[in-house]
Amino acid sequence: MPSHAHAVYTFLDLVGTFAFAVSGAVAARQRRLDLFGIATVAFTVACGGGILRDVCIGATPPAGLSNWHYLAVSLLAAAITIVAYPQVRRLRQPVLFFDAIGLGLFAVSGAEKALVYGQSAELAILLGTVSAVGGGVMRDIVLSRVPAILERDIYALAALLGAAVQVGCFYAGWTNPWTPWLATAMCVMVRLASLHFGWRLPVFRG
Numbered sequence: 001m002p003s004h005a006h007a008v009y010t011f012l013d014l015v016g017t018f019a020f021a022v023s024g025a026v027a028a029r030q031r032r033l034d035l036f037g038i039a040t041v042a043f044t045v046a047c048g049g050g051i052l053r054d055v056c057i058g059a060t061p062p063a064g065l066s067n068w069h070y071l072a073v074s075l076l077a078a079a080i081t082i083v084a085y086p087q088v089r090r091l092r093q094p095v096l097f098f099d100a101i102g103l104g105l106f107a108v109s110g111a112e113k114a115l116v117y118g119q120s121a122e123l124a125i126l127l128g129t130v131s132a133v134g135g136g137v138m139r140d141i142v143l144s145r146v147p148a149i150l151e152r153d154i155y156a157l158a159a160l161l162g163a164a165v166q167v168g169c170f171y172a173g174w175t176n177p178w179t180p181w182l183a184t185a186m187c188v189m190v191r192l193a194s195l196h197f198g199w200r201l202p203v204f205r206g
Contacts, residue, residue, distance in 0.1 A: 012112070012180060013050060013063065015071055021046035021077035022088070022096035029085055031143055041142055042078040043071065046102075049134025053110045054126045057117045062179030096195055103155070104187035107132035107162035108180045112170075115169050123205050128163025129156060132187075143202060154194035154201065162187025 006052040024045030028038040034101045048063030054062035081088055110131025114124035133149050133156050149156040165183040169175070193199065 008066070010063075012105050012184075014069060014073055015098060016075045016102045017046040017050075017064075018077045019098045019105060020102035020135050021074040022081055023096075023102060024135070025078040026085075026098070027139060029081060035082070038082060039075060039078045041119035041139060042081075043074040044072065044142065045139040046074040046077070047135065048138040049106055049110070049131040049136075049140060052134045053131040054111065054131070056127055057114055059113070059117060074111060086188060100158075100188050100191040100195075101179065103136070103159050103161050103191055104184040107159040107187050108166045108183045111166045111183075112180065113139050113161040115159075115167065115170055121171060124167050124199035125160065127136040127165045129159045129167065130158075132159035132162070154190060157201070158187050158191040161190055179206045 019189075021042040025038050025042040027045075029039035033041065047070050048060075050070075051064045053064040054060065054064070107128045111124045111128030114127040119127065136155075137147040137149060150156075162183050165186055166180060169179045169183065
């Protein structure tokens with residue numbers, strides 16, 4: 001595996017891990033879980049999607065379980081959220097904000113890693129989406145909430161867009177260092193714009 005590609009998706013994974021762990025820790029704190037519960041939810045959100053991705057592409061054992069950096073980053077994010085919770089709460093809808101950042105980073109890093117492991121464009125886009133939404137689905141199930149991707153929010157669609165942009169740039173030969181950040185920014189902007197403007201997918205009523 002090329003060392004440059006390995007460094008890129010590992011860095012994106014770790015940044016996304018931190019962002020998702022913060023969102024998970026905030027959500028767990030709002031549900032008044034104890035310290036262990038907050039740490040558990042933070043790790044589940046941060047690494048759940050990546051573990052599913054790695055199992056699907058045969059990258060075993062999954063990085064989220066074999067690389068201690070992921071656990072360390074998750075626990076660090078949980079600790080910061082616990083200690084600085086009043087400051088974190090001052091952000092407008094902090095769970096949604098950090099979740100959007102993690103969504104974009106994981107969609108791009110998931111697609112990138114799938115490509116590095118020789119997967120097709122279609123599978124890379126799919127696994128990028130799974131990487132992005134898997135942890136959030138686990139968080140919502142653990143906290144007894146309807147997963148965001150099953151509601152009307154533009155959530156999985158934004159992840160799909162980020163992964164598709166990354167894969168498209170790869171096949172177009174645009175492999176500059178800024179490419180992953182462009183794809184990530186597009187995913188995050190679509191997600192945040194959908195929240196700000198109230199964009200929704202259609203719902204069929206009986």
